[in-house]
Amino acid sequence: MIKNDQWIAMLLPPEIRALTQDELIEKIRGLKSHYGDTAVILAHHYQRSEVVMMADFRGDSLELARRAHSLESAKYIIFCGVQFMVEMAAILCRPEQKVVTPAPNAICPLAHMASLEDVTRAWNTLSSIVNIKRLIPVVYVNSLSEVKAFCGERGGIICTSSNTRDVVKWVMRTGERFFFLPDENLGVNTCNALGIPKDKIVAWDPALPDGGCDPEDIKGSMAILWKGFCHVHTDFTLQQVKMARENYPGCLVVVHPECNEEVVGAADATGSTSFIVQYVEEASPGSTIVIGTELNLVRRLTEEHPDKTIIGLSDSSCPDMSLVNLRNLFWVLSNLGKVNIVEVDEKVKKFARIALERMLTL
Numbered sequence: 001m002i003k004n005d006q007w008i009a010m011l012l013p014p015e016i017r018a019l020t021q022d023e024l025i026e027k028i029r030g031l032k033s034h035y036g037d038t039a040v041i042l043a044h045h046y047q048r049s050e051v052v053m054m055a056d057f058r059g060d061s062l063e064l065a066r067r068a069h070s071l072e073s074a075k076y077i078i079f080c081g082v083q084f085m086v087e088m089a090a091i092l093c094r095p096e097q098k099v100v101t102p103a104p105n106a107i108c109p110l111a112h113m114a115s116l117e118d119v120t121r122a123w124n125t126l127s128s129i130v131n132i133k134r135l136i137p138v139v140y141v142n143s144l145s146e147v148k149a150f151c152g153e154r155g156g157i158i159c160t161s162s163n164t165r166d167v168v169k170w171v172m173r174t175g176e177r178f179f180f181l182p183d184e185n186l187g188v189n190t191c192n193a194l195g196i197p198k199d200k201i202v203a204w205d206p207a208l209p210d211g212g213c214d215p216e217d218i219k220g221s222m223a224i225l226w227k228g229f230c231h232v233h234t235d236f237t238l239q240q241v242k243m244a245r246e247n248y249p250g251c252l253v254v255v256h257p258e259c260n261e262e263v264v265g266a267a268d269a270t271g272s273t274s275f276i277v278q279y280v281e282e283a284s285p286g287s288t289i290v291i292g293t294e295l296n297l298v299r300r301l302t303e304e305h306p307d308k309t310i311i312g313l314s315d316s317s318c319p320d321m322s323l324v325n326l327r328n329l330f331w332v333l334s335n336l337g338k339v340n341i342v343e344v345d346e347k348v349k350k351f352a353r354i355a356l357e358r359m360l361t362l
């Protein structure tokens with residue numbers, strides 16, 4: 001994979017590489033006013049602050065994809081995020097809109113832990129053990145578009161970190177058990193919140209034959225959870241939460257549900273990136289908030305809320321999110337419609353949209 005500075009050096013022309021940050025900001029502002037509302041920049045909460053500063057809207061992945069769809073005058077959507085996000089915007093946007101990514105090499109390692117090939121193999125094995133018509137696939141939005149489509153084609157549904165509980169409640173009314181992928185921690189934390197007993201949860205390891213599962217355990221399960229994880233959120237530990245409470249007595253600890261269950265169990269609150277942003281906004285002035293999520297968001301919240309003390313549980317950053325920078329943003333804006341246009345296969349689009357729409361109607 002090509003990373004940051006190499007990416008700039010290898011692909012961007014020397015005249016862009018030579019620009020300072022202030023020059024880039026000025027030029028991007030100039031292009032934004034030139035395009036007006038026909039080109040819109042969307043930035044995920046985990047983007048660098050200077051990229052977020054250039055954005056017309058910021059939010060979590062689903063909020064931004066919905067936003068893209070609702071912007072009737074926007075011909076171009078420049079999406080500052082990782083691959084699954086830009087593809088989701090391309091799946092949900094209008095036919096006349098084009099989605100553009102500044103960094104096509106920015107992927108989500110979690111999404112890539114569940115390839116279509118592995119998921120298909122797992123599904124075929126499961127269908128020889130249980131009644132597959134009563135097994136509902138639930139795919140977290142942080143997944144490959146092909147896997148979302150696989151899910152949509154089989155009566156499944158997408159979820160986000162803010163609505164997983166509601167989606168799983170729906171699934172439990174609809175089927176006998178569910179197959180949750182690719183983030184095991186989000187699955188475990190949701191099962192815990194809904195009171196699903198531990199002996200009804202099975203972990204499916206795609207690296208092992210038959211997922212490393214006993215068929216009898218699968219038959220007795222309510223939830224089969226894919227063993228994938230986000231390396232950014234699994235960096236946080238229970239020990240760090242304990243140390244934070246010792247060092248900052250009375251602090252509030254808020255973490256993302258991709259953290260492991262020990263960390264979530266020790267926190268005061270758990271929720272999506274948008275939830276964390278709102279949690280900080282609504283906290284009383286003078287409060288101390290310790291946050292377990294990606295470093296760019298923690299830093300920005302620190303800058304934006306000087307009346308509160310905001311601390312990261314540890315400095316855990318997502319290198320892929322940081323692949324978008326002012327240089328490649330300027331480059332795509334100055335070549336708008338000619339470079340880095342995101343394409344999603346029509347069949348994938350059709351079935352992924354079915355799974356997304358199932359979620360949106362809940």
Ligand code: SF4
Nearest residue numbers: 108109110230232318
């Ligand atoms: S923070 Fe985790 S889930 Fe989000 S893009 Fe990075 S690796 Fe993927």
